Amino acid sequence: MAIDAATVRKVARLARIAEPEERLEPLARELSGILDWIEQLAEVNTDGVEPMTTSVAMKLPLRDDVVTDGGDPARVLSNAPKSDKGFFVVPKVVE
Amino acid sequence: MAGLTGLSLKAALDGLASKTFSSEEITRDHIAAVEASSALNAFVVETPDKALDMARASDARRASGDAGPLDGAPLGIKDLFCTDGVESTAGSMILRGFRPTYESTVTSNLWRDGAVMLGKLNMDEFAMGSSNETSAWGPVANPWRAQGSNANLTPGGSSGGSAAAVAAELCLGATATDTGGSIRQPAAFTGTVGIKPTYGRCSRWGIVAFASSLDQAGPMARTVEDTAILLRSMAGHDPKDSTSINAEVPDFASFCGKSVKGLRIGVPKEYRVDGMPPEIDALWEQGIAWLKDAGCEIVEVSLPHTRYALPAYYIIAPAEASSNLARYDGMRYGLRVEGGNLTETYENTRAQGFGEEVKRRILIGTYVLSAGYYDAYYLKALKVRRRIADDFDQAWQTCDALLTPTAPSAAFALGEKSDDPVAMYLNDIFTVTVNLAGLPGMSVPAGLDAQGLPLGLQLIGRNLDEGTLFSLGSAIEKAADFRAKPQKWW
Numbered sequence: 001m002a003i004d005a006a007t008v009r010k011v012a013r014l015a016r017i018a019e020p021e022e023r024l025e026p027l028a029r030e031l032s033g034i035l036d037w038i039e040q041l042a043e044v045n046t047d048g049v050e051p052m053t054t055s056v057a058m059k060l061p062l063r064d065d066v067v068t069d070g071g072d073p074a075r076v077l078s079n080a081p082k083s084d085k086g087f088f089v090v091p092k093v094v095e
Numbered sequence: 096m097a098g099l100t101g102l103s104l105k106a107a108l109d110g111l112a113s114k115t116f117s118s119e120e121i122t123r124d125h126i127a128a129v130e131a132s133s134a135l136n137a138f139v140v141e142t143p144d145k146a147l148d149m150a151r152a153s154d155a156r157r158a159s160g161d162a163g164p165l166d167g168a169p170l171g172i173k174d175l176f177c178t179d180g181v182e183s184t185a186g187s188m189i190l191r192g193f194r195p196t197y198e199s200t201v202t203s204n205l206w207r208d209g210a211v212m213l214g215k216l217n218m219d220e221f222a223m224g225s226s227n228e229t230s231a232w233g234p235v236a237n238p239w240r241a242q243g244s245n246a247n248l249t250p251g252g253s254s255g256g257s258a259a260a261v262a263a264e265l266c267l268g269a270t271a272t273d274t275g276g277s278i279r280q281p282a283a284f285t286g287t288v289g290i291k292p293t294y295g296r297c298s299r300w301g302i303v304a305f306a307s308s309l310d311q312a313g314p315m316a317r318t319v320e321d322t323a324i325l326l327r328s329m330a331g332h333d334p335k336d337s338t339s340i341n342a343e344v345p346d347f348a349s350f351c352g353k354s355v356k357g358l359r360i361g362v363p364k365e366y367r368v369d370g371m372p373p374e375i376d377a378l379w380e381q382g383i384a385w386l387k388d389a390g391c392e393i394v395e396v397s398l399p400h401t402r403y404a405l406p407a408y409y410i411i412a413p414a415e416a417s418s419n420l421a422r423y424d425g426m427r428y429g430l431r432v433e434g435g436n437l438t439e440t441y442e443n444t445r446a447q448g449f450g451e452e453v454k455r456r457i458l459i460g461t462y463v464l465s466a467g468y469y470d471a472y473y474l475k476a477l478k479v480r481r482r483i484a485d486d487f488d489q490a491w492q493t494c495d496a497l498l499t500p501t502a503p504s505a506a507f508a509l510g511e512k513s514d515d516p517v518a519m520y521l522n523d524i525f526t527v528t529v530n531l532a533g534l535p536g537m538s539v540p541a542g543l544d545a546q547g548l549p550l551g552l553q554l555i556g557r558n559l560d561e562g563t564l565f566s567l568g569s570a571i572e573k574a575a576d577f578r579a580k581p582q583k584w585w
Contacts, residue, residue, distance in 0.1 A: 003462070007462070008458070011458050011461050011462045011465065012458060014461050014465065015417060015445070015457050015458055015461040016421075016424070016438070016441040016442050016445055017442060017445045017446050017449070017454055017457065017458070018439070018442035018443055018445070018446035019446065019454075027455075027458070030455065030516065031455070031458060031459060031462070033516070033517060034409065034455075034459060034516055034517060035459070035462075037406060037409075037517050038406040038409055038410060038472070039406075040402075040403065040406055041403055041406050041407060041410075041475055041476060041479055042475075043403075044400065044403055044475075044478075044479050044482060046475060046478035046479060046481075046482065049478040049481050049482060050478070050481055051474055051477030051478050051480075051481065052477050052478070052480040052481035052484060053308060053477060054308050054338065054533075055294045055295075055308070055484065055531075055532060055533020055534075056294060056295045056338045056340065056533065058340075060337055061334070061337055063334060075196040076196075078194070078196055079192075079193055079194065079195075079196075079427070079428035079429070080426075080427055080428060081425060081426070081428070081429070081430070081431035082431070088426060088427055090426050090437070091433070091434075091436065091437045091440050092436075092437075093437050
């Protein structure tokens with residue numbers, strides 16, 4: 001089995017997803033099933049092969065470094081779960 | 096049901112141009128069809144008032160002589176496209192109530208050309224699924240049922256709402272997206288046409304991101320020509336998407352009906368997989384015969400890394416997804432579920448906001464990108480991706496396009512594969528290679544199986560060569576003469 005419950009706990013923490021203790025074992029089995037299936041990639045000889053990150057063979061275009069949008073805080077905040085006086089309200093992060 | 100919903104997009108545009116009927120009339124007929132379709136669960140948001148406003152504005156434009164190429168045509172929009180002021184949820188609880196304050200480039204292009212929006216179409220959550228069952232708003236039912244059965248079947252996914260709405264004649268065409276097969280597999284399952292264009296043809300700006308190096312928008316409709324008309328409007332260079340291709344957008348419809356004589360069609364031997372139903376094999380042979388009759392030369396080709404495409408995809412797509420979906424943190428938009436501190440708020444928000452399949456993929460993606468596993472999984476998959484793309488380059492030495500089945504089965508029952516992720520993933524075995532290589536791929540309905548369910552054939556083309564696919568697709572469409580429609584039960 002590729003992944004155990006402790007690894008799932010760690011990965012869930014990294015991904016910021018709360019997973020209850022009783023879900024860790026079943027998730028470990030599910031994810032291991034998928035990863036075991038993925039293991040077949042090891043059969044492919046990839047010596048000297050360049051990794052392919054995109055299928056578009058072009059240089060990343062650059063635009064002029066100028067302001068193109070903005071000045072509309074009401075639009076920016078219109079979907080905020082909580083906002084106040086033109087700001088997002090977030091949980092306290094400094095004690 | 097009123098009479099104007101059964102028209103092809105082309106016939107509807109002709110009727111609007113000749114003033115045989117108005118946009119308001121054809122839009123009203125479609126609104127009525129949508130309202131009567133709740134058993135399909137294809138639409139998650141209906142916008143009848145907006146549709147009528149757009150239709151009346153279209154009629155006014157036409158009266159003053161400046162109608163656009165799609166003027167007055169009612170369409171459905173996959174809920175992955177952000178639409179200004181209209182709830183856009185990507186099938187996810189985490190985006191419930193989210194009303195974008197901007198319009199995606201692809202939908203902007205459609206409205207620029209005069210199209211009318213009927214509403215937003217259901218889909219697998221964040222486009223992760225092959226059956227529409229991962230939608231937070233419930234699965235879509237396929238308008239098609241097996242002969243003599245009342246059981247609901249999947250319309251495929253992730254663009255299941257788009258496919259069902261087009262097949263059930265709720266709209267003249269729909270937008271969809273395809274990351275691993277999400278346009279082509281649902282097209283095959285519903286007897287409709289769908290094309291995923293070359294990566295970069297359609298701007299991704301304003302489309303909720305799943306796996307950015309693979310995601311591509313495309314149209315679904317009931318004829319090959321209709322998808323060609325839609326794609327011309329949807330495509331085009333967009334400076335707001337750095338991977339958008341700055342290439343001329345041809346009049347795709349002009350390729351429909353063009354002679355395919357002398358084209359070399361590759362048949363990849365690796366697509367003859369174990370356990371493929373004999374009916375699909377027979378349909379493939381039939382497709383080969385049709386193209387031969389139309390004057391094509393058939394050549395056997397080899398794509399030796401085909402079987403590694405799905406495992407590579409299930410590293411690359413979740414890796415990109417885990418990064419893209421990090422933005423759903425409950426702070427700026429979407430769901431927020433409070434916790435004892437900031438981290439707990441993040442964790443609770445994401446635990447409640449995301450469904451099981453999305454969480455599974457985020458966890459896989461986070462794992463393969465984490466320290467110690469990056470090279471073994473992620474980098475390895477990117478190298479295998481290169482070998483898969485090289486296979487196609489090799490094939491283009493001896494052929495101009497490829498012909499394959501679209502999916503390894505006809506539509507299956509809801510619930511049939513939802514407990515086994517890998518079995519579900521195998522649905523995309525014939526479609527996913529195309530996304531990894533960035534190539535255009537089209538599914539055309541070609542026949543029915545013994546149960547009366549539609550089956551599709553897939554055409555794969557060279558980069559930016561959608562034109563050849565439209566010619567070949569219309570040749571298959573003509574030869575297959577596919578006229579079957581689902582029996583209305585909804």
